[in-house]
Amino acid sequence: MVLFLIIDKSEVIMTISLRHLALFLCVWCFSNIAQAQTQLSPSPQRTISVQGSGTILIVPNQLEFSVAVEQRGTDTKILQQQVQKKVTDIVYLLQQNGINDRNIQSMEMSLQPHYEYDNGKRTHTDFIFVRTIYVKHNDFTVYSTLMQALIKAGATSISPALFTHSNPKQQYLDALKLAVEDAKKRAITMLEPLQAKLGDVLSVNEQSRQQPVAYRAKSMAMLESSSIDLPGEKGIEARVGVTFLVR
Structure with a gap:
């Protein structure tokens, strides 16, 4: 055809x-x-996966503690006024000891009914009003003296102090950089006997999280006759997993 x-x-x-x-x-x-x-159907890529870690040693440079002011009574308005007066005196005392206003936070307050029990019967008697002040201070030497002065100014209770660092986030980021560098060195070391070269980064996975840097200091009862012990260095560790191409 x-x-x-x-x-x-x-x-x-x-x-x-x-x-x-x-x-x-x-x-x-x-x-x-x-x-x-x-x-x-491209040819399969050759890769190597390694883990790396990095540690930054830091010395805590500030104290953190909280001060609670508690008052009990039947008239909530009067309770609030009484607590506010003590809080004002405490804040003034903190300022006089060189603590900046931004390191004094007194936002938390609570009002709870108080009950008494008699033969299994619950009776509402009055109220408990509590105001909490959170404080940061970078002078360790005045800690014991300051705690005693706060009690005299009207503080009902003071939490044990924690030694912390003012910029833990940056310290952790620095540790992350060291972890990535450590992973790269490990990969190069492993490939060297194989006569292979390290290629570009295929993926990076953060395997750690920033942890608070804190040491617990002595309680108020232990401060009556002794000075506070200064903390030593503390490590901030970061870990990563990295996958490289192999040339």
Whole structure:
């Protein structure tokens, strides 16, 4: 069977064998399918996965503690006034000891009903109003003297102090950098005997979280006759997992 194509302008008659046309189309289709399969099936990448760790040693540079003022009575308005007066005196005392206003927070307060029990019967008697002040201070030497002065100024209770650092976030970020560098060194060391080279980074995974840096100081009862012990260094550790390409 023969296919005739007639072109009017040039008046040329082209004769093409249908068998040859079919053969051409088959070859063209198989060629494109093979090329597509080659593009979708790249050669597997060689990778190496390692873990790294980094530690920053720091010395705590501030104290953190809380002061509670508690008052009990039947008139809530009077209770609030009494507590507020003591809080004002305590804040003034803290300021006089060199503590900046931004390191004194007195936002937390609570008012709870008080009950007494007699032969299994609960009776509401009065209310307990509590105001809590959170304090940060960078002078360790005045701690014991300051605690005693706060009690005299009207503080009902004082929490044990914690030694902390003023910028733990930056310290942790520095430890993260060391962890990544450690992972890279480990990968290079492992590839060296294999005569392979380290390639680009494929993925990085943080395997640790920033932890609070704190030492617990002595309680008020122990401060009556002794001075506070200064803390030593504390490590902030970060860990990462890194996957590299291998060349």
